[in-house]
Amino acid sequence: MNKKTVNFRDGKDELQKIGKKGRALGVCATFNEKYLCCNVHVLRSVHNCPYQCSYCFLQNYLTDGATKVVDDISELMFEVRDIINRNPQRLYRIGTWELGDSLALENSTGQAANLIKEFALLDNAVLELKTKSDRVDSILGIKHRNRTVISWSLNAAHVISRDEHGTASLEKRIKAMQKVFEAGYLIGLHFDPMIVHHDWKRGYEELVNDVFSVVEPDRIAWISMGSLRFNPEMKKKIENNYPDSRLTSAEMVLGDDAKVRYVKPLRLAMYHHLYSLLQHHITDENPVYLCMERWDVWEKVFGTYPESISHLDYLFARSLYRRYGLGIAEPVKIRN
Amino acid sequence: MSIENVEVKNLLVNDSIFSLKNYILESTPDPSCQISSFHTFGILYPVIVYRDRKKQLHLIDGVKRMHHAKLIEQKKIQAMILPETTPVTDIISLMICNKRHEIGSSIINKIQSICFAISLNAPEAWIRDTLCLGFDFKPHTEFLRGCERINNLPREIKQFCHDKKTSLKQLVNFTYYPRELLKTLISWKSELQLTASILDEIASHLNDYLRREHKNINGFLSEPEVQEIFDSSLGPREKTEKVRQLLYLKKFPILSSANRRIENMVRRISLPKEIDIHWDRTLENKKIDINVSISDPIKWSGILTTLRSDELKDLMESILEEL
Numbered sequence: 001m002n003k004k005t006v007n008f009r010d011g012k013d014e015l016q017k018i019g020k021k022g023r024a025l026g027v028c029a030t031f032n033e034k035y036l037c038c039n040v041h042v043l044r045s046v047h048n049c050p051y052q053c054s055y056c057f058l059q060n061y062l063t064d065g066a067t068k069v070v071d072d073i074s075e076l077m078f079e080v081r082d083i084i085n086r087n088p089q090r091l092y093r094i095g096t097w098e099l100g101d102s103l104a105l106e107n108s109t110g111q112a113a114n115l116i117k118e119f120a121l122l123d124n125a126v127l128e129l130k131t132k133s134d135r136v137d138s139i140l141g142i143k144h145r146n147r148t149v150i151s152w153s154l155n156a157a158h159v160i161s162r163d164e165h166g167t168a169s170l171e172k173r174i175k176a177m178q179k180v181f182e183a184g185y186l187i188g189l190h191f192d193p194m195i196v197h198h199d200w201k202r203g204y205e206e207l208v209n210d211v212f213s214v215v216e217p218d219r220i221a222w223i224s225m226g227s228l229r230f231n232p233e234m235k236k237k238i239e240n241n242y243p244d245s246r247l248t249s250a251e252m253v254l255g256d257d258a259k260v261r262y263v264k265p266l267r268l269a270m271y272h273h274l275y276s277l278l279q280h281h282i283t284d285e286n287p288v289y290l291c292m293e294r295w296d297v298w299e300k301v302f303g304t305y306p307e308s309i310s311h312l313d314y315l316f317a318r319s320l321y322r323r324y325g326l327g328i329a330e331p332v333k334i335r336n
Numbered sequence: 337m338s339i340e341n342v343e344v345k346n347l348l349v350n351d352s353i354f355s356l357k358n359y360i361l362e363s364t365p366d367p368s369c370q371i372s373s374f375h376t377f378g379i380l381y382p383v384i385v386y387r388d389r390k391k392q393l394h395l396i397d398g399v400k401r402m403h404h405a406k407l408i409e410q411k412k413i414q415a416m417i418l419p420e421t422t423p424v425t426d427i428i429s430l431m432i433c434n435k436r437h438e439i440g441s442s443i444i445n446k447i448q449s450i451c452f453a454i455s456l457n458a459p460e461a462w463i464r465d466t467l468c469l470g471f472d473f474k475p476h477t478e479f480l481r482g483c484e485r486i487n488n489l490p491r492e493i494k495q496f497c498h499d500k501k502t503s504l505k506q507l508v509n510f511t512y513y514p515r516e517l518l519k520t521l522i523s524w525k526s527e528l529q530l531t532a533s534i535l536d537e538i539a540s541h542l543n544d545y546l547r548r549e550h551k552n553i554n555g556f557l558s559e560p561e562v563q564e565i566f567d568s569s570l571g572p573r574e575k576t577e578k579v580r581q582l583l584y585l586k587k588f589p590i591l592s593s594a595n596r597r598i599e600n601m602v603r604r605i606s607l608p609k610e611i612d613i614h615w616d617r618t619l620e621n622k623k624i625d626i627n628v629s630i631s632d633p634i635k636w637s638g639i640l641t642t643l644r645s646d647e648l649k650d651l652m653e654s655i656l657e658e659l
């Protein structure tokens with residue numbers, strides 16, 4: 001019989017460095033045709049995470065042991081090159097956050113630093129390191145050639161303290177963001193998962209003000225907004241693992257992608273509010289997108305929506321090429 | 337193993353470490369048939385007991401015989417005595433075999449017998465491989481922890497689950513609700529028509545509502561709409577429906593009011609009964625289905641006129657705006 005850990009927390013304190021097994025590069029697992037996906041690629045270089053966000057899907061997914069980090073960077077990069085060289089015209093966005101936090105373990109592994117150096121050598125790929133940590137000091141001096149976007153998953157301070165256990169406080173994330181901004185990195189902002197809580201409008205307003213007190217819009221590669229969503233079977237797990245959390249008591253419905261999320265009017269209210277706050281700080285050049293949302297929600301929030309998932313991919317590539325010269329040429333829009 | 341005549345008063349029955357009274361649930365305790373057979377034949381077979389290190393005798397099998405012996409004030413009873421060295425797994429196997437009909441009659445009883453084995457410190461590997469697999473459960477440590485949570489449910493809930501032959505999934509669901517909430521809900525058993533799935537639905541909606549509104553169960557019970565339902569002269573089935581509707585409204589206030597707005601819009605234009613309008617009541621899919629059912633071709637042109645009308649077009653626009 002396989003060894004089964006009893007508790008998802010068991011593997012969080014034990015770090016193992018492992019070799020690459022099987023394919024590590026894929027597309028984001030949340031891909032579903034009724035919802036618009038940003039078409040990002042994911043490099044599965046981290047499995048599990050030392051943090052304990054009450055909404056994290058890992059508590060339902062990884063229950064088989066330690067936190068694992070692939071230390072075989074040359075093997076990872078071999079696979080990345082193999083894929084991106086097949087289509088040199090395309091600009092690939094590649095994130096390492098699918099099964100964990102890109103920087104939480106950086107002080108022990110140095111994995112992100114190695115990846116930044118490797119991606120600096122590529123012409124048609126951008127690495128996205130997404131984090132809820134403030135572990136950035138060791139990457140500040142690296143020559144990144146704009147080929148790495150350091151992104152933060154951001155939330156209202158109240159949500160961070162109540163539901164993102166062990167992560168860096170908002171204040172620390174903002175300080176780290178400032179350091180990264182000053183080191184000349186591109187920055188990604190992910191307001192995701194937005195969570196309804198008491199006085200949420202003010203919470204998100206303060207968050208946006210804090211962020212834009214340290215970064216300028218011209219260094220922001222992209223901004224995403226998304227709302228709380230999880231597999232239905234996660235509800236009981238969350239309630240069991242985090243009895244004090246009220247996350248699951250909200251008004252939520254099951255979507256066509258088999259995930260529960262807030263009812264649409266509530267999601268729209270949150271996106272409208274956040275987007276109107278962002279508009280005070282950003283320009284038309286900043287790509288803002290919704291993570292795993294329906295086309296009609298895009299239309300209600302932005303007044304428009306991409307024609308397809310590949311059109312959205314094109315819009316990203318065009319923005320990154322025009323603003324930072326990323327990619328080998330201005331991308332060409334593909335007709336669907 | 338020996339057969340001895342032992343003092344009835346020296347035999348631990350309810351306090352026996354092998355007592356199943358807190359584990360195995362019975363549907364309709366009806367001792368009368370057994371008693372009458374005792375009256376006819378007396379006690380035919382020895383009871384089975386375990387003698388522990390301190391020489392105390394714990395009843396393993398024969399509760400009803402002991403009950404009868406006490407009833408007729410019999411001083412001694414024949415007992416087959418298992419020595420201290422008897423492996424606990426053998427005793428559990430014997431007991432489960434003797435009680436296989438009761439145990440097999442509900443999922444909760446199967447789980448309770450696993451918990452009985454856990455309470456006796458039977459080796460976990462044996463419990464997994466013999467009991468779990470024997471009962472068609474997953475032989476995992478995590479499953480055993482789930483069994484313990486089920487065992488901790490209030491007794492009334494467990495009895496309800498036994499009587500209703502509740503599934504494992506629903507049993508597991510019940511373990512996530514606060515005890516107080518479950519105790520209150522099961523106390524409504526005589527007023528409402530509860531099945532396991534209705535109980536689960538009510539518990540789920542009520543639990544979410546209470547957590548979201550920072551209320552406790554007494555706060556909910558003192559709400560006027562709730563009191564009105566329970567004070568009404570409605571029958572159990574109608575009361576149950578009212579409680580379910582009320583809890584749905586409380587759990588889904590935004591959805592409920594959006595759907596109500598749409599229903600009012602549809603009602604306002606009074607469509608012929610041949611035309612039916614459907615929308616996704618979760619509001620997720622922005623689309624409307626229009627069904628036309630026709631049994632008389634004469635009505636067709638009238639239906640087409642309605643379908644082409646500006647009024648219906650405006651209605652479609654308004655509904656789509658809501659979705």
Ligand code: SF4
Nearest residue numbers: 049051052053056100
């Ligand atoms: S930081 Fe991300 S991966 Fe880590 S626990 Fe939180 S949600 Fe999960």
